[in-house]
Amino acid sequence: MLKNLRISFFLAYKSITRGRKSISIALVVIMIMIFILLGFVSSILLGVTDAMNRQMIENMYANIVIEPGEDEDYIVKAPLLQRKINNIPGVIGSAAHYIVPATFTYDENKDGKDVKTALWTVDSIKPEEEIRVTDIHQHMVAGEYLEESDRQEIILGREISGGYGAQLPIKSLGGVKVGDEITLTFNNGVQRDYGVKGIFSASFPLVDIQAFITEREMESVLGVHNRASEILVKIEQTGQEGRYIEELRRIGLVKEKIHPWTDYIGMLSSVIDSLGKVRLMIAGFCLVVAALVIYVIIFIDITHKRKQIGILKALGLGKGIIINSYILQALFYAILGIGLGLAAIHFLLIPYFASHPLVFPLGFVSLVMTKNLLIFNSLVLFVVALIAGFIPSWQTARENILKAIWGR
Amino acid sequence: MIKVENLKRIYPSKVPVEALKGITFEVEKGEILGIMGRSGAGKSTLLHQLGLLDNPTSGKIIIDDVDVLKLSDSGKKQFRLERLGYIFQEYTLIPELTALENVYLLSWANSKNRKDYKKAAIECLERVELGHRLHHLPHELSGGEQQRVGIARALVNNPKVLFADEPCATLDSESAEAILKLLTELNKELGQTVVMITHEPEDKRYVERIIYLKDGLIEKEERTVL
Numbered sequence: 164m165l166k167n168l169r170i171s172f173f174l175a176y177k178s179i180t181r182g183r184k185s186i187s188i189a190l191v192v193i194m195i196m197i198f199i200l201l202g203f204v205s206s207i208l209l210g211v212t213d214a215m216n217r218q219m220i221e222n223m224y225a226n227i228v229i230e231p232g233e234d235e236d237y238i239v240k241a242p243l244l245q246r247k248i249n250n251i252p253g254v255i256g257s258a259a260h261y262i263v264p265a266t267f268t269y270d271e272n273k274d275g276k277d278v279k280t281a282l283w284t285v286d287s288i289k290p291e292e293e294i295r296v297t298d299i300h301q302h303m304v305a306g307e308y309l310e311e312s313d314r315q316e317i318i319l320g321r322e323i324s325g326g327y328g329a330q331l332p333i334k335s336l337g338g339v340k341v342g343d344e345i346t347l348t349f350n351n352g353v354q355r356d357y358g359v360k361g362i363f364s365a366s367f368p369l370v371d372i373q374a375f376i377t378e379r380e381m382e383s384v385l386g387v388h389n390r391a392s393e394i395l396v397k398i399e400q401t402g403q404e405g406r407y408i409e410e411l412r413r414i415g416l417v418k419e420k421i422h423p424w425t426d427y428i429g430m431l432s433s434v435i436d437s438l439g440k441v442r443l444m445i446a447g448f449c450l451v452v453a454a455l456v457i458y459v460i461i462f463i464d465i466t467h468k469r470k471q472i473g474i475l476k477a478l479g480l481g482k483g484i485i486i487n488s489y490i491l492q493a494l495f496y497a498i499l500g501i502g503l504g505l506a507a508i509h510f511l512l513i514p515y516f517a518s519h520p521l522v523f524p525l526g527f528v529s530l531v532m533t534k535n536l537l538i539f540n541s542l543v544l545f546v547v548a549l550i551a552g553f554i555p556s557w558q559t560a561r562e563n564i565l566k567a568i569w570g571r
Numbered sequence: 572m573i574k575v576e577n578l579k580r581i582y583p584s585k586v587p588v589e590a591l592k593g594i595t596f597e598v599e600k601g602e603i604l605g606i607m608g609r610s611g612a613g614k615s616t617l618l619h620q621l622g623l624l625d626n627p628t629s630g631k632i633i634i635d636d637v638d639v640l641k642l643s644d645s646g647k648k649q650f651r652l653e654r655l656g657y658i659f660q661e662y663t664l665i666p667e668l669t670a671l672e673n674v675y676l677l678s679w680a681n682s683k684n685r686k687d688y689k690k691a692a693i694e695c696l697e698r699v700e701l702g703h704r705l706h707h708l709p710h711e712l713s714g715g716e717q718q719r720v721g722i723a724r725a726l727v728n729n730p731k732v733l734f735a736d737e738p739c740a741t742l743d744s745e746s747a748e749a750i751l752k753l754l755t756e757l758n759k760e761l762g763q764t765v766v767m768i769t770h771e772p773e774d775k776r777y778v779e780r781i782i783y784l785k786d787g788l789i790e791k792e793e794r795t796v797l
């Protein structure tokens with residue numbers, strides 16, 4: 164048995180080393196390209212998904228969002244609650260926000276003509292606690308982030324300002340710049356002027372339609388104290404939200420609504436689902452192409468050797484030896500393709516996209532190439548090669564001897 | 572050595588072809604037998620049945636005391652590997668293997684111990700006067716040389732019976748004569764039984780006895796002077 168395998172190996176080896184080089188090279192190149200494409204498409208789409216998730220966690224919701232209970236306008240005693248929350252091991256920090264709809268008005272020439280108006284919500288933050296929870300402060304494209312003592316200052320997302328490379332065809336303030344003055348009319352009727360202190364952009368539209376003032380300012384607008392419309396909680400290990408939500412319930416947040424960030428994926432989830440489907444489709448397509456290419460090349464080769472195979476069988480060589488020799492050849496090309504493909508991914512693609520990330524409307528996307536993904540792709544390609552090598556050799560090797568020799 | 576009884580082979584089709592209509596004959600050990608007859612007489616069909624490459628419709632074949640038609644497929648394969656040699660009209664060698672490799676492929680498959688199979692292959696190639704061409708690929712050899720590699724390949728497992736189906740049909744007359752001479756010499760040297768289909772009347776001088784086939788039946792038998 165082992166001897167027969169050695170003979171198969173010998174035949175495969177001679178066929179590879181003495182066979183037509185151009186075909187071998189073409190086969191290996193195709194395998195490399197398919198392997199790269201397989202990994203590349205998956206990793207870009209995974210990268211997109213990953214970028215969206217990061218945007219939501221880093222710039223919008225942190226890990227957990229606490230909202231007021233049913234029929235409540237606000238979470239009360241917010242500072243006390245936050246102190247308890249921050250004491251839970253594994254919690255990095257929490258941030259309380261008031262969220263208030265307001266009409267933003269910008270009168271560029273202060274003459275009452277050509278006034279830009281738009282309705283957005285404005286959130287309040289305490290800058291010092293906020294930077295522990297969200298990353299907006301890292302995304303300032305102009306001016307400065309808020310400070311604790313600011314009152315008459317506001318920071319705007321790029322899409323609200325309408326300048327600084329804003330991309331959405333939405334109702335913006337038409338190009339507000341740092342230093343300009345805008346007027347906010349809050350939904351309780353209070354009207355105040357604010358100087359634009361900074362503009363931020365995380366290259367993600369949902370982030371860039373936010374606006375922030377300080378909590379102290381907001382409390383004076385609303386005439387309330389120590390309350391919050393929401394509290395964001397940032398934890399060390401993303402993925403463990405469920406455990407921390409239980410913990411929050413235990414420390415007394417009973418009637419509040421508590422959501423992990425994933426509850427807000429909403430419309431993005433359909434995007435992510437679609438990306439997953441595209442990924443599977445392209446992967447399936449690649450594998451079918453790989454299988455067909457291997458099948459056709461081995462089929463052509465074995466058809467040329469039909470007569471020789473018939474004669475070897477006539478002289479008493481088992482068909483298993485012949486089938487195995489072709490399977491070994493297919494596996495050799497698959498392994499070479501996978502190996503070189505892995506090398507190309509590691510030494511060319513990943514470094515390239517790390518230094519030249521792709522720009523999507525959700526920030527920079529680089530390749531997410533997990534070890535599991537690569538192992539999975541390698542295995543799948545390996546199995547495909549096995550099957551694609553087996554079928555034509557099996558078809559030919561089991562053929563009637565005389566038919567193989569005389570072609571009838 | 573070989574005993575054939577009432578062998579029939581009918582190729583089934585709309586109009587079934589009775590290629591062998593009931594053939595009975597014997598071949599003695601060490602004998603060199605020629606089979607002659609017109610094209611379409613059934614010569615190749617007969618040799619295919621004897622070489623276990625086809626299944627006859629009915630009849631009996633005994634080779635080396637084995638009722639070979641009773642063997643299983645893998646039993647037949649093993650029987651071919653160990654006891655039969657077959658030389659085809661076309662010298663079909665594996666293009667990626669050298670002369671030596673083409674030959675030792677079969678001694679390797681039949682070898683019990685690891686070392687001897689190459690030695691046997693080299694000996695066979697030397698016997699067909701190709702000792703100096705061991706490491707040449709088929710496309711580097713002439714037609715006659717390739718056919719001699721084919722003969723060496725058929726001989727490498729020291730078969731009891733050697734079948735040859737017009738081994739010289741595609742060779743020039745000089746190479747053809749050399750091949751036939753070689754086969755008779757080998758028959759004398761090794762005592763193998765040889766059954767050979769020949770076409771040319773002058774090939775008669777290389778065989779001991781001739782069976783003439785006509786329309787799937789034995790027309791006549793003839794002893795030659797050899």
Ligand SMILES: Nc1ncnc2c1ncn2[C@@H]1O[C@H](COP(=O)(O)OP(=O)(O)O)[C@@H](O)[C@H]1O
Pocket residue numbers: 571582588589590608609610611612613614615616617
């Ligand atoms: N596979 C086959 N199917 C149908 N008929 C066949 C087949 N092989 C041979 N024959 C027919 O059987 C007869 C004998 O053929 P063959 O043994 O090749 O003759 P020979 O070798 O004497 O020229 C011919 O009539 C041929 O057409």
Ligand SMILES: [Mg+2]
Pocket residue numbers: 614615616
């Ligand atoms: Mg014939």
